[in-house]
Amino acid sequence: MKFPGRFLNTLRQLLGQKGPRLSFLFLGVVTLLAVFADLLPMDPLKQDIMRSLEGPSRDYWFGTDELGRDILSRVVYGARTSLITAAGAVTIAALIGVPIGLIGGFYGGWRDAVLMRMVDVLMALPAILFAMALIAVFGRSQGAALLAVGITGVPGFARIVRAQVLSLRKRDYVVAVEAFGGSSGYNMFRTILPNSWSPILVQIVVLSSVAILLEAALAFLGVGVPPPTPSWGEMLRTGKQYLHEAPYYAVLPGVVLTLAILSFDTIGRGLSRLIENPRDPGGGGAATEGALR
Amino acid sequence: MIGFVLRRVLQLVPVVLIASVGIFAMLYAVPGGPIGVIVGENATPETIAAAMREFGLDRPVAVQYLDWLRGLFRGDLGISIHSREPVFDLIMDRLPATFQLAFAATLVAMALGIPVAIASAMRPESWLDRVLSGWSALALGVPTFWLGILLILLFAVNLNWLPSASRYVPLWQDPLQALRHLILPALTLGVYVSAVLARFLRASLVSELGADYVRTARSKGLKEGQIMRQHVLRNALLPFITIVGLMMASFIGGAVITESVFTYPGLGRLLIQAINTRDYPLIQGCIVVILVIYIAINLTVDILYAYVDPRIAYS
Numbered sequence: 350m351k352f353p354g355r356f357l358n359t360l361r362q363l364l365g366q367k368g369p370r371l372s373f374l375f376l377g378v379v380t381l382l383a384v385f386a387d388l389l390p391m392d393p394l395k396q397d398i399m400r401s402l403e404g405p406s407r408d409y410w411f412g413t414d415e416l417g418r419d420i421l422s423r424v425v426y427g428a429r430t431s432l433i434t435a436a437g438a439v440t441i442a443a444l445i446g447v448p449i450g451l452i453g454g455f456y457g458g459w460r461d462a463v464l465m466r467m468v469d470v471l472m473a474l475p476a477i478l479f480a481m482a483l484i485a486v487f488g489r490s491q492g493a494a495l496l497a498v499g500i501t502g503v504p505g506f507a508r509i510v511r512a513q514v515l516s517l518r519k520r521d522y523v524v525a526v527e528a529f530g531g532s533s534g535y536n537m538f539r540t541i542l543p544n545s546w547s548p549i550l551v552q553i554v555v556l557s558s559v560a561i562l563l564e565a566a567l568a569f570l571g572v573g574v575p576p577p578t579p580s581w582g583e584m585l586r587t588g589k590q591y592l593h594e595a596p597y598y599a600v601l602p603g604v605v606l607t608l609a610i611l612s613f614d615t616i617g618r619g620l621s622r623l624i625e626n627p628r629d630p631g632g633g634g635a636a637t638e639g640a641l642r
Numbered sequence: 643m644i645g646f647v648l649r650r651v652l653q654l655v656p657v658v659l660i661a662s663v664g665i666f667a668m669l670y671a672v673p674g675g676p677i678g679v680i681v682g683e684n685a686t687p688e689t690i691a692a693a694m695r696e697f698g699l700d701r702p703v704a705v706q707y708l709d710w711l712r713g714l715f716r717g718d719l720g721i722s723i724h725s726r727e728p729v730f731d732l733i734m735d736r737l738p739a740t741f742q743l744a745f746a747a748t749l750v751a752m753a754l755g756i757p758v759a760i761a762s763a764m765r766p767e768s769w770l771d772r773v774l775s776g777w778s779a780l781a782l783g784v785p786t787f788w789l790g791i792l793l794i795l796l797f798a799v800n801l802n803w804l805p806s807a808s809r810y811v812p813l814w815q816d817p818l819q820a821l822r823h824l825i826l827p828a829l830t831l832g833v834y835v836s837a838v839l840a841r842f843l844r845a846s847l848v849s850e851l852g853a854d855y856v857r858t859a860r861s862k863g864l865k866e867g868q869i870m871r872q873h874v875l876r877n878a879l880l881p882f883i884t885i886v887g888l889m890m891a892s893f894i895g896g897a898v899i900t901e902s903v904f905t906y907p908g909l910g911r912l913l914i915q916a917i918n919t920r921d922y923p924l925i926q927g928c929i930v931v932i933l934v935i936y937i938a939i940n941l942t943v944d945i946l947y948a949y950v951d952p953r954i955a956y957s
Binding site for chain 1: 657658660661664665668672673730774779780781782784785787788791792794795798799806894898899902903914916917918919922925929932933936937
């Protein structure tokens with residue numbers, strides 16, 4: 350896929366399908382709310398202790414938490430935490446993973462062996478455990494959560510780009526650039542990379558879904574973004590303690606979290622179907638198969 | 643065959659070595675270093691010096707690492723800072739609980755996943771197939787911790803049938819109680835994997851059903867059920883071994899979240915407690931043990947796979 354001409358074309362095709370269209374709509378609304386949350390009459394930290402653990406009402410659409418804070422406001426600001434973590438993590442993963450895959454696949458030999466063993470080590474532990482180990486070292490902060498989630502995403506990019514490079518390495522246009530004296534760097538970044546956009550794009554969407562899940566999971570385990578910053582996972586963690594008094598507390602943030610993950614999954618699947626088989630977007634496709642838990 | 647096994651084991655050596663250096667280096671990456679971890683932040687220089695000697699921290703780092711590595715091979719994972727007990731014993735206390743959960747979750751995943759895959763593959767693109775694949779997508783997207791909360795809300799809070807916090811009861815001591823405490827966590831952990839399984843098995847079944855030998859079987863007049871049982875399933879189940887193995891392996895890690903939802907006393911909860919109390923020897927120990935189990939299962943799967951499928955060359 351060429352960038353951005355055919356990218357826009359793919360996007361148009363994707364929006365032609367019902368599932369991805371709804372997913373884009375949902376994520377769009379969540380993103381807008383998260384970006385412009387400060388302009389809305391919402392305060393995720395304001396406590397109304399006399400009205401703690403109240404069910405959904407006209408004043409508090411999603412009810413209130415144990416400190417009388419508005420759960421809807423916290424869900425909206427929690428979206429900010431989730432989206433920032435996802436965007437940051439995907440950026441880190443791509444910035445480290447893509448060059449590893451390019452260099453390993455392009456040069457082969459010892460460089461490939463060393464880089465791929467490092468990737469193997471990253472993959473030797475389940476992502477959640479690796480993230481927890483990093484947080485154990487760096488302490489609990491939004492930066493640590495972001496970094497931890499990002500590093501667990503490196504192998505995905507590295508392996509996908511490496512596979513792509515291996516399949517393009519002997520193509521005529523790559524060999525031609527070499528024959529005309531183009532440097533390896535030029536060949537990697539200007540010839541091979543622009544022709545590898547499709548799988549990278551799918552990986553970005555897939556990893557966004559995994560990153561949101563992982564951030565929420567870390568917060569749920571009590572090692573993610575520290576309070577009082579609102580986070581969906583943290584809300585589920587606290588809400589779980591009030592299942593008898595306030596069942597909506599642990600249910601509503603979970604609905605939003607699940608819809609966000611499903612939306613990314615749906616877009617990812619739609620995208621990989623389009624790329625694998627542009628004529629028949631109905632069949633095949635297994636983008637999120639490797640999603641980690 | 644022996645050569646194949648040896649080669650696979652040898653390939654693992656660099657991975658394990660790099661990982662072990664990483665896990666060892668954790669202590670040095672912590673602010674304050676290993677000595678800060680042991681004596682705390684407000685220690686006097688005398689205490690620090692005494693602790694350095696006592697724990698051998700005044701020796702070169704490389705020597706300390708080799709010593710630590712030698713300890714690992716003897717099953718010596720050090721002493722927990724928090725409880726002052728050997729890390730190895732603490733982990734061994736929790737391991738049966740995690741294994742029992744992983745085993746139960748595997749059964750749940752297979753009981754849900756296999757029938758779904760067969761039903762879908764028998765009539766591809768039918769309404770049933772669509773419903774079931776929608777279910778798989780849902781099961782893949784719902785976070786396990788939220789699913790666990792929903793199950794607690796329904797079965798423990800509203801219906802009051804099952805406990806909301808699960809204890810570990812060994813299956814052979816009191817099967818009924820063990821089941822009561824296992825059902826919800828096993829379901830939580832199993833549903834996600836059942837969806838992964840159903841997808842793989844469905845794809846594998848659909849491709850087998852299009853094979854020549856199935857056409858021959860049909861032309862002989864065999865019933866669809868017979869073809870499925872006697873021919874197709876046997877072939878489609880081969881890749882299945884890999885999935886079941888990887889599943890077991892991922893359960894060991896994924897159990898961290900499920901154990902936390904149900905306050906189930908397994909290895910995952912031990913690790914979280916260790917992180918919260920900043921008990922680094924215990925954190926290292928848990929990670930080493932999980933890594934070893936994970937790698938061992940993956941290796942077994944590879945070897946088993948090569949053994950079962952004669953088409954895989956050992957070279």
